[in-house]
Amino acid sequence: MKGLRHVAGRLLLAVAAVPVACGAARAAGPDAAATLPAPPAPPRVDRARLDYGLQARALAPGVWVVEGSNADFSPANGCNIINTGFIATDDGVLVINTGPSRRYGEQLRALAERTAGRPVRGVLQLNLHPDYFLGNQAFAEVPRWATPATRAGVAREAAAYEDNLYRLCGDWMKGTQALAPDRDLPLPADGRWVVGGRVLHLQVLAGHTDSDLVLTDVASGVVFAGGLVFVDRVPTTPHARLREWQESLDRLQALPARVLVPSHGTVLVGRDGEAPAGAPGIAQTRAYLRWLDESFTRLAEEGASADEVLRARVPVAFRSWAAWDTEYVRNVTHLYPAYELRALRPAAPRR
Template sequence: MKIISIYQSVLAFLLLCFGSIACAQDRATLDYQLKARALAPGVYVVEGTNADFSPANGCNIINTGFIDTEAGVLVINTGPSRLYGEQLRALIARTTARPVSQVLHLNLHPDYFLGNQAFADVPRRATAETRAGIARESASYESNLYRACGDWMKGTETLAPNTEQTPGRWTLGQHHFELRAYQGHTASDLVLIDLDSGVAFVGGLAFADRIPTTPHAKLPQWLTSLRQLESDLEAELPGKQLRYVVPSHGPVRPDMSALRQTRDYLTWLDGTFSQSAQNGLEMIDVLRSPVPATYRTWAAFNTEFTRNVTHLYPQYEVQSLGAAQPLR
């Protein structure tokens, strides 16, 4: 049974990657083969594989981005390794003549900042909560990704954000941004809304066609943040002004469907865990419980759903026994 499950996982990954630019990493040369996709004039996304960390994809499962402004290039997240960061910076240099002037990290997870060694000469911005989280957890991130992806991680060491970023309006050159801070996926989930292009980089708050990652998650806060983010995007980019929503994981879309997918999944997860805990089910029972067919087709289901259960279900068990403050 386990052999069949492993075979199905491998087959699903191959089908997902077949013909995809994002899955073109070359393990022999450690070349991520990064490509910049223009979403609007001067606004680019560099799409990662919609999958879990693996040597096959070099741990490149994140969508990074960059925006060419009159005051230099703003880089949004720097990827999972020193090599990725170096190749990202080379891609930026091939795409625009302007120099990199700023880096922005949207949360504390490793593929948001482990490429920072290639950006040692510029301000690297993150919220105070994200900076504290990186200081606390970066060593374990490094060792975990070395185990997951091997040679792709050669020479990778944490270079932390060095500048505190606060939410609010932000102008680079003549380019105008709105930065909003939310919670739930992590303690600080930063969203960058490009008011000039209509592109929103929503970070880890939204996952498209992929099971969300949950090591720092608090589902009620996350659900509240998703509802607030959708309202905020409608207010900042009304009507047809919203051009693209860029999740950190999964396909980029010209609408808010990634937010709604994530909200629907988390609502189901929250309800399932609550009911299971009230019924006295153990973790192994929850892992064996039925999962809607749609979610089973999403990327990283076989690994991330198991992590969802192990990360979060104990909280629901404790709450059902009345031994802790309510989750909400």
């Protein structure tokens, strides 16, 4: 179970279920196709050649997403379950997250430079989970930015991440060694970060991990929300603080996003490309986190064991989400012991 704990840390909580329509077409409405092309087919993974089949999808001029499988880690998908991306600037390409392996990073870099027509300038890592940075070897000579808390988390967890992903992903991980982010991200008070003439806005939130970075491309309104939002997938929780995460979702919903890129699941587009985008995915994630918090609190107060929690009734909608069978077990493993301890703690005496 210890290995699963570390892996789940990265898995980024497959977004909670609530009967809300998600997916780019449903979230955006029938006119959205004129604003954003339909998503490509899922990556065409070639296991024999260890080819991830990565595809770049344009979200706005100079902004692309590379969508992973909305699933759990497996050799069948090369353990590629994350949405990465890249942004073209006058100084070169800024890559957002580098994927689960050295091979992924190499293929992502080739795709980014081919698509944008310029070299990579640097890498930005949005949180500490493994598929956000285990492709860093392909970017060894360029700046690799992260927040101080994320850098500390990588230093603490990297060895366990390597072990777990080698076990889960097999040959896809050949030659992969963790290469940490090498510099602190500049965090001006107003959140404004100018890279090669491109104005970006940075916001550090928390709850999914200790440091959940949200990046907005100001010109296009594309928001990379990282691990805070999951669409049609169970959220991962190895470093989660559920109530703080829900507060971060409130702040995220206030952003003027025209397009919102979650860590896992379909990119969400505002109707006709206008803000706000992302509401269905944010609502799903919020509903799931609220349900976990309330149900774990109640079951712990009733004295239920973890095994009884796993057998308890669950809203039907949640069971339809990607990675339910594995992630919910991890949710219970990660979180329920703290609820049990809280329920056993003696009440403070009345004065």
